[in-house]
Amino acid sequence: MSLELTIGAPAHGGHFVARHEGRVIFVRHALPGERVRVRLTESGEDAKFWRADVVEVLEPAPGRREHFWKEADALRAAARGKLPVGGAEFGHIELGVQRRLKAEIFAEQLRRLGGTELMPEVEPAREESADGLAWRTRVSFSVAPSGRLAMHAHRSDELIPVEAMPLATGAVNGLRLWEADYTGMDRVEVAAPAAGGQPLVLLIPAPGTHPRIPARIAQSLPDGVSAAAWDPESHELTRLKGRTWVQETVLGHDYRVTGAGFWQIHRTAPQTLASAVLEALDVQSGESVADLYAGAGLFTAPLAEAAGESGRVLSVEGSPGASRDARKNLFAAPQVTISQGRVDKMLRDAADLDVVLLDPPRAGAGKTVVQQIDAAAPRVVGYVSCDPASFSRDLGYFRSAGWDLDSLRVFDLYPHTHHMESFAVLRKR
Structure with missing residues (x-):
């Protein structure tokens, strides 16, 4: 119709x-x-x-x-x-108009869910290209019945074969993965480090696929490319070629990110966000810091450096794989304690925190976590968010607990999509 x-x-x-x-x-x-x-x-x-x-x-x-x-x-x-x-x-929208529309969307969520009247400016990422293309360092493909790479239509099971992906970096497109046959795979994911280095291809087999098939596909990939098989249900990662991780470097810190571990997908998003966090939170030597939903330690490492060996940094992450990566990435920082588990459970006994940073998943942190942060009485809270609706809802919880929005920056880390990332600073009223 x-x-x-x-x-x-x-x-x-x-x-x-x-x-x-x-x-x-x-x-x-x-x-x-x-x-x-x-x-x-x-x-x-x-x-x-x-x-x-x-x-x-x-x-x-x-x-x-x-x-x-x-x-x-x-x-x-x-x-x-x-x-x-x-x-x-x-x-289909000019890049400047996209950012204006995103600002309007964010403002509407703040007003409706956060009780706050504010029209933010949507900033481009560092070193953004003029056309907003070639920024994705990570791409997930489905596999068509023909064995070729494909992507889904929105809210549909229909698969559309694709070749070059304009939003992906040259390092991703340069692998020419669409030339291989992935019959037997359900999905194919690729990660190409922003600073160069060995890319990783994850092969996710369809149910019932013989275990030898991913190994055969891995050997057909270009030289210098690592490959691993990934079982999303068991979280089992099997090395097929090269290594099972990629290395990223941000603000002088090296990070190992294994398999399907979370990492910001825009090539300069880690630097953009980490710089904003460090500047705004202004962590001092000897302070006590909590980095919640910390992943592989993107923010934990520079926060620990600012707090110094006399400080104390708690890193909390729910994913076992990401937490293992964090332990490897932060092994030389004795002031860091890495806790793997749900944030609300890890915060039950937390007290006397000077600084709290949280970067929750799309669903947000929720009322319980906000109340626990408030009970820890930090001097400042930093909130990184990928969803304006869940952030605005959590902002409402903070405001009810006596916190005010000190500053808000919104970054266009996903050009040509409706997504955006934000970083807010909250202070007790």
């Missing part, structure tokens, strides 16, 4: 709001003020709202541009009766 709609404000999640006969419709691939023809992708008389994709632009808005990636272009896909690849849903 198709409709003609006039597009309204941007909404969190990569959509724009339109209305039809009193019903809200969340539309992708649009711009505010446009008159468009859409195809409904989710509808129903009992549904609270509908979803739709733009298939034709009748009256374009300023800021619309031709999409840089034909497989992700909704208009070209619709002309072929196909769906576009997900993951570049803002690629």
Whole structure:
């Protein structure tokens, strides 16, 4: 079913709001003020709202541009009766307009969930390219029945074969992984360190695949590329070629990141965020610091350096693999204590903290963790977030506990997508 709609404000999640006969419709691939023809992708008389994709632009808005990636272009896909690849849903929008829209989205979440009136500026990452391309150091592909690399359409099981990925760095595209046959694999993930070095390809077999098949595929990969098989259920990592980790370097600190371990995907995001954190929190020698949801230690290492050997740094991470990486990355920092487990359990006995930094997953920290941080009575809290909705909700919990938003920086670490990263500083009222 198709409709003609006039597009309204941007909404969190990569959509724009339109209305039809009193019903809200969340539309992708649009711009505010446009008159468009859409195809409904989710509808129903009992549904609270509908979803739709733009298939034709009748009256374009300023800021619309031709999409840089034909497989992700909704208009070209619709002309072929196909769906576009997900993951570049803002690629039809000029980069400056993207950032203005992201600021509006963030401001709306702050107002609605955080009780705060603020219009942030959305900053580019360090050394961002003028076109906002070639920034992803990590990419996850699905595998089509043909054995070729593919990606999903948004909210769909449909697989679309892909070759070069414009958002990926030259180091990723230069591997030409699309030339191999991955029959028997469910997914293929690649990580290419931002500063160079040996890339890692993770092969995730489909259920029932013979264990010899990943090894055969690994040997077909280019020289100088490591490969490992990864079982997401058991978290078992099997070395097939080279090593099972990549090395990253940030602000003079070296990090080992194993397998599917979390790392910021924009090539300069680690430097952008770590620099912002160090400058704003201003950790002093001898202070007591907690780094929550610490991963492999991106922030822990520079925080420990600032606190010095007379300081005390607690690193808390739920993932066993990431926690093991942190132990290797911080073995030479005796002031660091690494605790693996849920943050709310690790914070139960924490007290007398001077500084707390948290970088929770997309779901946010939650009320319990916020209350525990408040009970530890730090002089300052730093909050790194990848989701404006969960951050704004947690900000509301902090404000109820007597904390104020001292500063907020929002970074466009995911150009041509609706995602963004933020860093907030909170101080007790």
